[in-house]
Amino acid sequence: MAHGLHHRHQYLPFESADKNKADTASAASLTSQNHLNVLDKAQRHHSATHNFSAKYVPLDTISTNFTTTESYSLDEIVYRSRSGGLLDVQHDMEALKQFDGQYWKSLFDSRVGNITWPYGSGVWSKKEWVLPEINSDDIVSAFEGNSNLFWAERFGQQVLGMHDLWVKHCGISHTGSFKDLGMTVLVSQVNRLRKMNRPLVGVGCASTGDTSASLSAYCAAANIPSIVFLPANKISMAQLVQPIANGAFVVSIDTNFDGCMKLIREVTAELPIYLPHSLNSLRLEGQKTAAIEILQQFDWQVPDWVIVPGGNLGNIYAFYKGFKMCQELGCVDRVPRLVCAQAANANPLYLHYKSGWSEFQPVKATSTFASAIQIGDPVSIDRAVFALKNANGIVEEATEEELMDAMALADSNGMFVCPHTGVALSALIKIRNSGIIGPTYRTVVVSTAHGLKFTQSKIDYHSKKIEDMTCQFANPPVQVKPDFGAVMDVLSKCLKKA
Numbered sequence: 323m324a325h326g327l328h329h330r331h332q333y334l335p336f337e338s339a340d341k342n343k344a345d346t347a348s349a350a351s352l353t354s355q356n357h358l359n360v361l362d363k364a365q366r367h368h369s370a371t372h373n374f375s376a377k378y379v380p381l382d383t384i385s386t387n388f389t390t391t392e393s394y395s396l397d398e399i400v401y402r403s404r405s406g407g408l409l410d411v412q413h414d415m416e417a418l419k420q421f422d423g424q425y426w427k428s429l430f431d432s433r434v435g436n437i438t439w440p441y442g443s444g445v446w447s448k449k450e451w452v453l454p455e456i457n458s459d460d461i462v463s464a465f466e467g468n469s470n471l472f473w474a475e476r477f478g479q480q481v482l483g484m485h486d487l488w489v490k491h492c493g494i495s496h497t498g499s500f501k502d503l504g505m506t507v508l509v510s511q512v513n514r515l516r517k518m519n520r521p522l523v524g525v526g527c528a529s530t531g532d533t534s535a536s537l538s539a540y541c542a543a544a545n546i547p548s549i550v551f552l553p554a555n556k557i558s559m560a561q562l563v564q565p566i567a568n569g570a571f572v573v574s575i576d577t578n579f580d581g582c583m584k585l586i587r588e589v590t591a592e593l594p595i596y597l598p599h600s601l602n603s604l605r606l607e608g609q610k611t612a613a614i615e616i617l618q619q620f621d622w623q624v625p626d627w628v629i630v631p632g633g634n635l636g637n638i639y640a641f642y643k644g645f646k647m648c649q650e651l652g653c654v655d656r657v658p659r660l661v662c663a664q665a666a667n668a669n670p671l672y673l674h675y676k677s678g679w680s681e682f683q684p685v686k687a688t689s690t691f692a693s694a695i696q697i698g699d700p701v702s703i704d705r706a707v708f709a710l711k712n713a714n715g716i717v718e719e720a721t722e723e724e725l726m727d728a729m730a731l732a733d734s735n736g737m738f739v740c741p742h743t744g745v746a747l748s749a750l751i752k753i754r755n756s757g758i759i760g761p762t763y764r765t766v767v768v769s770t771a772h773g774l775k776f777t778q779s780k781i782d783y784h785s786k787k788i789e790d791m792t793c794q795f796a797n798p799p800v801q802v803k804p805d806f807g808a809v810m811d812v813l814s815k816c817l818k819k820a
């Protein structure tokens with residue numbers, strides 16, 4: 323039950339007597355007295371009406387510390403500030419600061435593995451920092467998050483001479499990508515708005531394949547219509563079939579992602595269809611929990627570097643925001659340095675960084691095996707720049723050959739990563755080779771989608787069918803006759819090589 327996709331209250335309400343029993347049971351498994359105190363405090367605190375809240379404010383009021391009275395309730399349907407800039411979700415930090423860092427750390431830790439609705443989700447276990455005011459009954463969740471932080475011991479040592487390298491597998495998730503972390507928040511809020519009789523007939527996105535998969539799954543679970551605009555022939559078959567299977571209205575358009583994005587923005591300006599992109603900062607509230615989760619998984623020790631592949635550029639900001647909130651609320655004392663990694667064929671942020679952050683120029687993104695980040699005009703560019711400037715960040719790029727080799731190397735060391743993770747790993751290889759990342763630095767590479775969504779790229783690589791690519795780590799299967807002698811021959815050759 324804990325791992326199904328739920329939108330109804332399938333667990334007992336927090337205040338009920340049975341819930342108290344459930345809490346007593348889970349509390350019994352907690353070892354420290356401190357945890358018991360925190361659970362107790364949290365329970366009292368939740369039974370009383372808490373005063374945690376959040377609202378939309380213009381992003382530039384945060385990035386420039388400029389004070390303004392412009393703000394919007396999260397129950398409003400608004401994507402842009404009055405001046406046309408991006409919005410951000412701002413939490414009432416004073417209310418959150420009434421509890422110290424130790425309280426929050428213990429509270430979040432106590433909810434890991436809990437089946438109490440909705441806290442078993444890695445996102446909703448941090449509900450107070452995500453969407454504090456939503457009623458748990460309105461939440462649509464697949465108990466997303468709590469993803470594996472993999473110690474890439476062999477890859478780290480053999481390829482990079484590093485012993486403290488980790489891969490955060492955000493793609494091992496309900497629909498196979500990190501988008502689930504944000505989509506549970508967005509679709510839950512849409513569910514709430516529809517219950518409030520807001521005129522929303524559905525939710526509609528443009529997509530390179532992962533946002534659409536996630537949107538259609540969460541909408542289907544909550545019986546909310548979803549519409550997806552996909553660039554024709556530019557996404558993997560596995561990604562294409564996801565929204566089709568989940569009953570979305572799928573429109574294939576003969577353009578690229580940027581063209582689809584422009585169209586969906588025009589359509590949502592005309593029709594009561596909600597826009598679920600990272601342009602909509604609600605999504606990032608869920609995505610930021612991956613950063614908090616990394617800190618939890620390191621027992622609240624801050625890693626030195628975190629490397630994130632970037633496309634529409636919401637996620638790099640979400641990571642910054644998660645780390646920053648932990649610092650501001652006393653859970654940790656600093657934020658890690660961030661790297662945003664782009665495919666060289668879709669590298670507007672990289673070019674902007676290399677120009678010393680002079681005026682941003684979109685690019686025409688060309689075909690890349692990292693198809694989900696084939697984006698030339700990212701909607702969250704301002705967020706990304708803000709995050710990188712404040713996290714002493716770096717932007718790096720990877721050619722097709724570099725990203726495919728890095729993906730193949732990671733796979734040959736026991737992972738099965740997507741090409742976007744290949745982009746991040748290849749950025750790491752470059753930064754490590756330049757000496758900026760030293761051998762002992764604790765480094766986390768964020769893996770954003772499941773490798774099984776991108777098998778065609780692996781098939782092309784291992785069959786050495788890619789034009790102008792050596793495919794140096796290809797491992798094609800050996801064809802053998804159905805004959806014992808022939809099989810023994812190939813085996814003895816293979817064993818000699820080992």
Ligand SMILES: Cc1ncc(COP(=O)(O)O)c(C=O)c1O
Nearest residue numbers: 632633634635636637694770771
């Ligand atoms: C698998 C995958 N990795 C990375 C990204 C980049 O994330 P963002 O658009 O938030 O930069 C995306 C989507 O753009 C994606 O689908």
Ligand SMILES: N[C@@H](CCOP(=O)(O)O)C(=O)O
Nearest residue numbers: 529530531532533599600634
């Ligand atoms: N990779 C994304 C592109 C859209 O990004 P979003 O985070 O703004 O929705 C996708 O899968 O569509």
